[in-house]
Amino acid sequence: MNHKKNIERTLYRIVEEISKENAPIVFKGALALKDLLYINNPDLEVNRKTIDIDANWVSEYDRDKIIKLIDKAVKNVDPDYNVVVYREPAERKSMGLKVLDKDGSVFTKIDMDIKDNPFYIECLVNDVNIKYSDFNKMLGDKLYSLSNEHVFRRVKDLLDCYLIIRDNKISKEEIEKVLEYDGRSIGDFTTMINGKKDLKIAYESLEGIDNKPDFEEIWETLIEYLIDEKLLDKRVYDLSNDLEI
Numbered sequence: 001m002n003h004k005k006n007i008e009r010t011l012y013r014i015v016e017e018i019s020k021e022n023a024p025i026v027f028k029g030a031l032a033l034k035d036l037l038y039i040n041n042p043d044l045e046v047n048r049k050t051i052d053i054d055a056n057w058v059s060e061y062d063r064d065k066i067i068k069l070i071d072k073a074v075k076n077v078d079p080d081y082n083v084v085v086y087r088e089p090a091e092r093k094s095m096g097l098k099v100l101d102k103d104g105s106v107f108t109k110i111d112m113d114i115k116d117n118p119f120y121i122e123c124l125v126n127d128v129n130i131k132y133s134d135f136n137k138m139l140g141d142k143l144y145s146l147s148n149e150h151v152f153r154r155v156k157d158l159l160d161c162y163l164i165i166r167d168n169k170i171s172k173e174e175i176e177k178v179l180e181y182d183g184r185s186i187g188d189f190t191t192m193i194n195g196k197k198d199l200k201i202a203y204e205s206l207e208g209i210d211n212k213p214d215f216e217e218i219w220e221t222l223i224e225y226l227i228d229e230k231l232l233d234k235r236v237y238d239l240s241n242d243l244e245i
Contacts, residue, residue, distance in 0.1 A: 007051055010077060011108060012125075014099070015053065017073035019130045026120045028133040028141075029054025029111070033160060036132050039123060041167055047210040048159060052109045056117040056133075061089065067097070070110060074099050081107065089114045119178055139164045140178035143231065147187035152195065155202045159209070162218040165225045172229040189232050193240045 011031055018025060030050035037044055057066060067083060074081040080102035086109075087096030095112040119137035122129050142157040142164075164170070179185055192199065200215045226232035 007108070008049065011050070011053055013077045014074055014108075015130060016126060016128045017076045018070065019128050021069055021073065023069050024057060024059035025112075026056045026058055026117045026131045026133055027053070028056060028117070028138065030156075030160075032132040033138055033164075035123070035125065035130075036121075036135065036138075037163055037167075044163075045211040046159075046163060046213060048156065049208040049210075052111065054111045054113075056113045056115050057095070058116050061114045063095075066095065066112065070097060083110075118181070135164050135168050136170055136174045137178050139170055140175045143175060143186060143226075144179055144184055146192050147189045147231075149187075149191045151192045152198065152202065155199060155206060158199065158203060158218055158222065159206075159213070162213065162221050166221060172231055175229075175231065186231055188236065189226065190236070193237060196240075 071083040089095040145154040
């Protein structure tokens with residue numbers, strides 16, 4: 001457990017060093033969400049561990065500039081670190097970078113989407129301004145995944161959505177604004193609803209989560225939110241026989 005905590009501590013240091021360079025980068029993913037959740041609720045007990053960094057490069061693509069910037073940042077954290085590209089960006093494919101330790105082993109990976117993201121918030125962390133995707137953007141992206149047939153690839157998003165909506169009021173209009181910007185729209189959640197039993201099994205098998213909430217609590221909170229915001233048709237949900245009437 002201490003090893004995992006040390007990894008995350010180092011990841012946050014890398015994020016801070018990158019941000020000190022005023023880089024055109026907006027951080028997203030589990031690392032960013034965790035920091036935003038704790039800033040919003042310092043008493044949060046749920047902790048989903050992560051071992052990588054996700055971000056958007058929100059400027060014109062410049063391969064050399066990205067590598068140079070990331071390499072400088074990680075070397076400020078540990079001079080023995082090196083950065084290599086293992087995946088070039090392409091349509092619907094992000095840039096992938098590995099951070100190698102002195103033995104050449106992968107310490108972490110950085111997934112860099114070459115894509116604009118105007119939905120972010122600046123947070124002052126350890127006297128450093130860090131750009132994080134805001135809750136609207138994170139929730140919109142995650143609900144999009146849960147609403148279509150790929151839901152079983154994104155079981156962790158159930159927990160993330162629960163943690164966001166439990167303490168934050170985010171309207172349907174805000175979600176639709178985020179998705180419209182990317183040319184996407186919310187699905188009907190049919191696969192998620194019909195696959196509840198399998199999702200429960202998959203969720204309960206997830207590891208690396210401290211104080212893991214009960215699946216039924218997550219499910220009920222999420223369904224109530226979706227129905228209240230009219231992102232899910234209550235009649236469709238009733239017909240699934242998952243709602244006790």
